[in-house]
Amino acid sequence: xxxxxxxxxxxxxxxxxxxxxxxxxxxxxxxxxxxxxxxxxxxxxxxxxxxxxxxxxxxxxxxxxxxxxxxxxxxxxxxxxxxxxxxxxxxxxxxxxxxxxxxxxxxxxxxxxxxxxxxxxxxxxxxxxxxxxxxxxxxxxxxx
Amino acid sequence: xxxxxxxxxxxxxxxxxxxxxxxxxxxxxxxxxxxxxxxxxxxxxxxxxxxxxxxxxxxxxxxxxxxxxxxxxxxxxxxxxxxxxxxxxxxxxxxxxxxxxxxxxxxxxxxxxxxxxxxxxxxxxxxxxxxxxxxxxxxxxxxxxxxxxxxxxxxxxxxxxxxxxxxxxxxxxxxxxxxxxxxxxxxxxxxxxxxxxxxxxxxxxxxxxxxxxxxxxxxxxxxxxxxxxxxxxxxxxxxxxxxxxxxxxxxxxxxxxxxxxxxxxxxxxxxxxxxxxxxxxxxxxxxxxxxxxxxxxxxxxxxxxxxxxxxxxxxxxxxx
Numbered sequence: 033x034x035x036x037x038x039x040x041x042x043x044x045x046x047x048x049x050x051x052x053x054x055x056x057x058x059x060x061x062x063x064x065x066x067x068x069x070x071x072x073x074x075x076x077x078x079x080x081x082x083x084x085x086x087x088x089x090x091x092x093x094x095x096x097x098x099x100x101x102x103x104x105x106x107x108x109x110x111x112x113x114x115x116x117x118x119x120x121x122x123x124x125x126x127x128x129x130x131x132x133x134x135x136x137x138x139x140x141x142x143x144x145x146x147x148x149x150x151x152x153x154x155x156x157x158x159x160x161x162x163x164x165x166x167x168x169x170x171x172x173x174x175x176x
Numbered sequence: 177x178x179x180x181x182x183x184x185x186x187x188x189x190x191x192x193x194x195x196x197x198x199x200x201x202x203x204x205x206x207x208x209x210x211x212x213x214x215x216x217x218x219x220x221x222x223x224x225x226x227x228x229x230x231x232x233x234x235x236x237x238x239x240x241x242x243x244x245x246x247x248x249x250x251x252x253x254x255x256x257x258x259x260x261x262x263x264x265x266x267x268x269x270x271x272x273x274x275x276x277x278x279x280x281x282x283x284x285x286x287x288x289x290x291x292x293x294x295x296x297x298x299x300x301x302x303x304x305x306x307x308x309x310x311x312x313x314x315x316x317x318x319x320x321x322x323x324x325x326x327x328x329x330x331x332x333x334x335x336x337x338x339x340x341x342x343x344x345x346x347x348x349x350x351x352x353x354x355x356x357x358x359x360x361x362x363x364x365x366x367x368x369x370x371x372x373x374x375x376x377x378x379x380x381x382x383x384x385x386x387x388x389x390x391x392x393x394x395x396x397x398x399x400x401x402x403x404x405x406x407x408x409x410x411x412x413x414x415x416x417x418x419x420x421x422x423x424x425x426x427x428x429x430x431x432x433x434x435x436x437x438x439x440x441x442x443x444x445x446x447x448x449x450x451x452x453x454x455x456x457x458x459x460x461x462x463x464x465x466x467x468x469x470x471x472x473x474x475x476x477x478x479x480x481x482x483x484x485x486x487x488x489x490x491x492x493x494x495x496x
Contacts, residue, residue: 071386090385091418120389122414123467150407157474158467159459 082112089125101132116146133165192332212274254295375433408475415468420445
């Protein structure tokens with residue numbers, strides 16, 4: 033991914049809730065890193081049973097994201113994802129999330145926190161906003 | 177009620193109605209609507225707000241059981257109209273239906289008109305022959321170009337020109353003139369106008385998706401697009417570029433330019449789309465692919481696809 037290409041600095045100002053490098057939403061603390069590539073970092077979070085995402089999820093790392101999510105669904109309880117620093121998340125990335133939610137057993141859900149409004153809109157338009165294993169928390173605008 | 181506008185219809189009937197002005201529109205469509213209601217059929221009407229107002233006044237209390245939708249909302253991008261009708265059909269459990277759809281009006285841009293005509297052709301293959309829906313597509317002969325009326329004659333198996341009482345149906349059209357099904361089987365035939373020489377050009381590969389987004393966002397900002405519309409275009413452009421990377425030979429060429437208050441993104445790659453309905457098949461929650469084109473149609477004002485075995489061109493239009 034060519035992050036320093038034309039427009040690289042200003043491109044995502046409208047597409048994400050916060051700038052990369054900032055702290056996660058209030059109430060979330062980050063623990064150890066569980067995945068990283070050149071456009072995305074995923075960390076465990078404390079105290080919630082969850083993961084925080086910062087960066088870009090697209091066709092280049094969607095499979096890796098799906099694997100990372102599935103590995104976390106082996107435990108118990110809902111899996112919470114902190115998404116306020118996701119700069120861009122495309123359809124192949126959303127598909128990875130959906131695949132993970134579908135692979136979870138019926139008592140486990142993936143709960144999405146801090147989603148940018150645009151991401152939510154895209155999920156609705158492609159018919160993925162209302163899946164049984166997926167819940168969207170209304171904490172995108174007012175973290176905490 | 178005149179009997180003529182109510183032939184039994186147990187299969188898909190796609191009919192053009194050539195009318196002359198608002199009063200004639202009402203005179204010709206109200207019997208069609210009432211005929212459907214009297215037969216116990218569900219009726220949906222997708223036309224301009226002005227036409228909807230006139231129909232509501234004329235229908236009185238009957239208007240309450242008709243499903244009205246503003247074409248400017250449902251079908252500003254004509255690729256969203258077929259999914260609308262498919263939704264309508266899906267909710268009705270196979271009962272006979274009637275619909276009025278007026279996708280073409282004076283004031284449509286040249287690019288929109290071409291895509292509206294493509295939509296009309298595609299309807300012939302998008303809806304199964306055995307689906308009991310009678311779709312009436314009104315064309316205002318007083319203000320549309322003769323070429324448009326002529327094209328309507330070619331894209332509709334049935335054409336009605338006279339007033340209801342003396343309806344001059346043309347039952348032989350299907351064999352003589354109608355070429356809708358064949359036309360929709362020859363996808364993407366009309367070439368698009370060349371991009372202007374001053375368009376921004378980018379050759380991109382799999383590592384350049386952020387550059388694609390950056391160029392589209394920067395061009396949208398300098399073209400003065402509203403921030404939300406700019407976001408829509410960035411997302412759509414990213415998905416089309418992703419398709420080029422995944423299915424179009426691993427790379428593509430993007431050209432971006434402003435035109436008449438719109439920003440246009442034109443993509444070329446080596447892929448081939450052989451399904452003429454590829455961009456308007458509603459994604460199911462289980463299907464793996466095919467969402468990029470669908471999403472582009474939901475986000476953009478117009479999406480133009482031209483595909484041949486030698487390559488695919490996709491042009492996105494978003495108005496400020």
